[in-house]
Structures are given as C-alpha cells and as structure tokens.
Amino acid sequence: MKTRITELFGIEHPIIQGGMHYVGYAELAAAVSNAGGLGIITGLTQKTPDNLAKEIARCREMTDKPFGVNLTFLPAVKPPDYPGFVDAIIEGGIKIVETAGNNPAKWLPKLQENGIKVIHKCTTVRHALKGQSIGVDALSIDGFECGGHPGEDDIPNMILLPRAAEELEIPFVASGGMSDARSLVASLAMGAEGMNMGTRFIATREAPVHDNVKQAILNADETDTRLVMRPLRNTERVLTNTAVERLLQKERDIGPGITFEDIAPEVVGVYPRVMVDGDMTAGAWSCGMVAGLVHDIPSVQELIDRIMRDAEALIRGRLTGLLN
C-alpha cells in the first residue's frame, strides 16, 4: 500500500508506533520497523541525551530500516535537557522525529536543517493548522479515544479526521483507537494517509514491558479507561485501577483548586513501577479505549501482516462488493 506517508518516511506499510513512555525502547521500535512500519523510540524515557544516543545505536543494531524518535513537550516538574536530546537525535543520524505536546516551532529549523522530517501529534484541527503553518512535514491526529493526552476539546476521530482532511494540505495519520485493518481502512476513507497506534502495540510479544501490563490491556474493555488531571488542563486517558479511582475522588473532593502536588502520589514515578515491576495499581498510566479491541498478544510482525492482509481483503472484498 502506497500513501503520502509511506513515501514521506520511506516505509512499506502506513503504520506508525507512537512514542510511549517506558514502552518505546529499541526492541519495540526495531520490531515495528522490521515489520515494515515506522517504529519510534521515546526520547524522554532515556534519562539523558547520552542514554538516548545509546538507545538509538542499540536500535540501529536491530534494524536497518528507518525508525524515529519521539520528543514530548509537556508540563514537567523539571524540564528535560531538550537541546541535548535534539543533538543526540541529529548525531544519531535519525531522520524522523515525532513531536507532541507544545508547539515544536522552536526546534523545527534545527531538525529540518539536518534532514529530519517532523511529524507533529495534535488533538485539534486548530493545532494541526498551526503545525502546518510552522512547516511540520506531517501530522498525527490524535482523537479523544486515544491513550495518553487527548487534549481538552474531546473530539472523537469520526469527526476529527474528516475535519482534518477538510482543512489540511500536508499528509496526516489517524491516531487514537486504532487496532486493526478496520481502523486502517476507515482512516484512509476519512482522508488519513495511515494510522498511528499506541495501546495496541503494548500488547505484542516484543513490547519490553511487564507481562502484567499486556494482560491488563487484554482483560480491559472499552469502558475501563478514565480521564484524569482534567482540572489541571493536562487531561490524560488512563486505565482505571484503585490509584486512579483515588485520584478522581481527590479531584471531586478538592474541586477546581486542586494542584499537581495534591495528586503527585498517583502520577509521579508511576511508569517504572507499572512497566518494569508490573505493579498494576502503582498509579495512573496511559491506555486507550481501544483496549476493548485487543484480544491477543501477537508478535509485531504477525500484527502488522494481519492488518495489511485484512485491509486488502476488506477493500477488495467487502467494500468493492458493495458496489455491485
């Protein structure tokens, strides 16, 4: 399948693995790229630019296909060394960067001068147009369903994707709620040039996270996620658990005056405890509604092969068949 996204990034299939904190290590990124998609290492999971440089080198040993690095600009207790991370990306020979969170304008000239294509992830048409106007190469349009940060406008992909198609000239992929061939074909129908998956890729054999995390996604259904940190305008979609319910109770009890410190016990330092130790009630961790569509833990290759095979069957069979 050839789309503007496969052409832009030099990949075989229009499937991207979004950056994921404590999940997007070299093992997963390489597996996705080896299977013909675009794997992405999560920059900020690496504590220092030097560690990121090593992770890039490790990934390069596992694949000779293109892979990218995610740079997330979110409110942080202590801002990361962004200049150092950008240097590590450039010196590591990375040619694709996924940015997310705040406007990446500050970093765009340096990245693009070094031959790097930038795909910016955003959750509204307004932000997508802003991204296009500052010159990003592509966009990842993240609907309200998504795991992680869906923004504050709550527009699901059934509306957001066709709206993006109405407004944008640069190519975009559909992100949030994507799991299989149906997601891909529907996204293409709505004007996207491919899809980005997060949650679905965690439940794969190669995802380097504790088995408890994969099982939790397998066991969850589409009603099991919650939105936390809405009063702080830093909304995050997470899988529910006792810590998340406690956090939500604090939000109700304290009301609009709630501060980050109030909820720190449920959100700070949670990722290593969940992803590495498998402590599933350690706190709030991102997960999409699409957990309801995850029914197995295949290898990344099996997953991507299945998506592409089923997409072809869906287009040539069911859809063409409807045209009698």
Ligand SMILES: Cc1cc2nc3c(=O)[nH]c(=O)nc-3n(C[C@H](O)[C@H](O)[C@H](O)COP(=O)(O)O)c2cc1C
């Ligand atoms: C566990 C987890 C961690 C994530 N961490 C990040 C991150 O650090 N930076 C980022 O830009 N997006 C992050 N995301 C969002 C994903 O890249 C992707 O946009 C999202 O998962 C898409 O929605 P889906 O889960 O429905 O596929 C994360 C998602 C999950 C599930």
